Amino acid sequence: MTATDTVDLSISGTVVDVTNGTLRETSVAIDDGEIVALGDRPADREIQTEYIAPGLIDAHMHVESSMVTASRYGNAVLERGVTSVVADPHEIANVCGVSGVRGMIEDASYTPLKMRFTAPSSVPASHLQDGGATVGVEDVRELLADERVIALGEVMNIPGLLAGDETVHAKIEAARESGLTVDGHAPRVAGDDLQAVARYLDNDHESVTAAEALEKLHAGMRVYIREGSCSKNLDELIALVDRDDVDSRRLSLCSDDRDVTELVELGSVDFAVERAIEHGVDPVEAVQMATINTAESYGLPFGRVQPGAPADLVCLSDLTSWDVDHVVVDGVPDPTEGIGEPPATTVETDTVSFEAVEPADLAIERLSGGPVRVQVIDSIGRIQTARMERELPIERLGGGPEVVTPDPAADVVALSVIERHGGDGSIGNGFVHGLGLDRGAVGMTVAHDAHNCLVAGTSFDAMARVANHLEAVGGGVATFDPDTETMETLELPVGGLMSDEPLASVNEQFRTVETAAREMGLDHEGGVHALTFLALEVIPERRLTNNGLVDVEAFEYTDVVLE
């Protein structure tokens, strides 16, 4: 190829040169999917734009949080200028194990977005709950051999890492042997413990304060600034960029989790770039944090505009407001235009299985007549919970036994977690404060990390209806309003976590369910999503599993009824 040969595509504008950290007016010559020159070349097609940035890379995210399959996700965010994501298939692995991960990797091949994966390192999250699968050392090793798997997924078992747990270290060793990155997950780890984990973990996306992030940077870790749905840390952390003792090239932007509504309405990592610029960050630096910095973190060849790089580009009419004109992937402009339906997913779709439950199965029997003191999960923030004590009445359930009964007037409702992976069908029952529900029930098969079937409600009858309905449809999110006798459902048949319909349609259905829940009084700031964390037995202070209530600090089961 010489300078007079005609190339496939030439794009002219101001290039965001993330390699050198500067803006420069030039043309980008693209042939056969690759950037072949910066400079004018005769071309079959020419695009004139204002700015030419590398396609954005989301440094850490979970596709499952969007509730759509990988191909649907990819097509949706591509239009925003996101051309790659580093996806940790942690959730589907908890349900379907390696086969779920492989299915998601295959799904991802049906979107032009370059989805790269990490091998989930922490499945199951703990021994206290029964999930659908485990991912062992050999599984990790097998996954790491796939060229689309570029890292060991976020290592969550920090106590195990510190104590020299063999399995944790064997997984890390497997990644090192393959020359791959090890993603970290070390919330609030500091001091001596941080120094110890920094030997093994290359990055962390869990910092919520600038001081926490700074300590991690100074221990040699890369810091990913997270702007997701559960955790929005950018406002707190963005000042790091301008510190003298920080090199912004050590920072990346990520979404971690992004629910379908925010994804549709606000965007993905493109939103974080825009927000960083709003905070006064130099636009080139902001783009670096979502392109080359992340590419270097994982040794990816794209995320830069230079000869030899894959032509993954975003044409923008405005850089600071991230107004996307065209997206180019491997030299193809707007590759999602007219894209057909993806083939059916190969991720399992029949993953929700338990014997039909009766209302009494979801209640705690109690023979003595008077009210009892119980430990209640207090849902105090987006994903945080606290221990709370409340006195609850004993009432006869229909014609059945006497049971501890929720007290919606005091904002205490019943909560059950039903093993749904075809295991023993065990059910853990308890109570939760802070949802605001004043009638009916809300349930879902998305319940981090074991993703059992979780139902909250003011009546055991409504709860049982919702649970049995979810089992029948193969999973999803559902509400039952006894006033109107209406069941609203977002079906998520793919692993009980995802839909294979387009993002916009899933968002619409989710809004319907969310609205129904709000009608029934749900007033938690996290909405329906808040419920999905009530079974997450690794985050303080109290969580409910299919085996019962967990005291997270003690990391053991604890009784609901206190006597």
Next chain:
Amino acid sequence: MTATDTVDLSISGTVVDVTNGTLRETSVAIDDGEIVALGDRPADREIQTEYIAPGLIDAHMHVESSMVTASRYGNAVLERGVTSVVADPHEIANVCGVSGVRGMIEDASYTPLKMRFTAPSSVPASHLQDGGATVGVEDVRELLADERVIALGEVMNIPGLLAGDETVHAKIEAARESGLTVDGHAPRVAGDDLQAVARYLDNDHESVTAAEALEKLHAGMRVYIREGSCSKNLDELIALVDRDDVDSRRLSLCSDDRDVTELVELGSVDFAVERAIEHGVDPVEAVQMATINTAESYGLPFGRVQPGAPADLVCLSDLTSWDVDHVVVDGVPDPTEGIGEPPATTVETDTVSFEAVEPADLAIERLSGGPVRVQVIDSIGRIQTARMERELPIERLGGGPEVVTPDPAADVVALSVIERHGGDGSIGNGFVHGLGLDRGAVGMTVAHDAHNCLVAGTSFDAMARVANHLEAVGGGVATFDPDTETMETLELPVGGLMSDEPLASVNEQFRTVETAAREMGLDHEGGVHALTFLALEVIPERRLTNNGLVDVEAFEYTDVVLE
């Protein structure tokens, strides 16, 4: 390992945190060769120092230019705080091929310095001269499989690269398949050609002006600033560091070649760091250019001070003047102290072989009586040559034939290149201007890149003596002064390029030879080293090979005698 466990070594001082680009007072805890924490730990040994920097890395160098074996080289530069080099064994490969490279890699295992290698990409340099070996695509592939080989060595055949030469591209492809870096060598390549080569080459160390380097940076290449013996580019290029459109993290420092005298008297890449600081570069940035930047260029795990990194450190009493107190490699302080003699090298030592030459073999016969016009190589700079025409007399050689005769009074002396690799023993004869020699002869078996036996002199008799002597001793550098009948020799038996004696002793012997040459009138600014480039048939304008004079622009042979 917990915070109360005793570690092997603790070093306290101000850490040069190249990862984040800052200085920070702390202790570095080292155990089992690894940095395990930044912070105080009980330790078996404690060192208090002023500054703790990562050990330096020379981004690109040729061991052979120092004229000592790899182990000797390593031990010598370690004391200066250089703990790693990226060595391109291009010269030994031209003499001994892959076995020479493997021998050098083995030699390197006997020094604590971490010598990493590139697979020579361009052996032979051309088809116009007969060297000792070729390194083909399969050879490159084999070498790249060695874990100490971290890149494809500098790709010199730029015309071949541009023209799609299959061998050049196959070698690059082999490196890419192994996920390895491709080193470039693109002097004065600019414009469209630069864009084309930037698709394939990751870095370049040949820029001599800031404009040339800037163009390469903006084409996405890393730029190595070279401060060696032949080429000293730092003064010209260092201003790049402070440009707004340059990120200094894309710059590295290298020596490329460093002759034994400058190595002993000035140092290696440590000298470049010191000189950069003298130029006003922030010391942390200067150290970055000789540590983490280079480590990132090749994916090396050292070159930084952070938990999890190998403990390769330099303790300094002063940072700006680079005053080294201690050097630590893999946690071992001052590892060369009391180090024994390295075992005998496995690089071939019997590589200089040709039939004894007679004076007449080195002369050009000419039957016609009068003076003739000849093309002369004008040695105009350290490594540059120009075409020159001169008239030379015809004289009878002893009782032998009439030959074209040098004219020392006009600074034109005879030059011969004798094939010395056991091939056909062919001899190319010609003339050179600009050495200043007024008597005797100077010869050497170091003659880039084919490393034949090159001899220059005012008399064919002296030249033949030097050549035959070099053959007898297995190679080296020698002078013969007819006034004193003295032969001075630096023997370089290892491939005819290197000595296995210590650096200081080799320097002493080299100084003796150099002094003898100066006594005989040699006044070229490059000294004896200038002669080693007179056979380098790939650099303009005229060079002499064993097959005759080469017109480098035309890339073909040309007659010495013009009619």
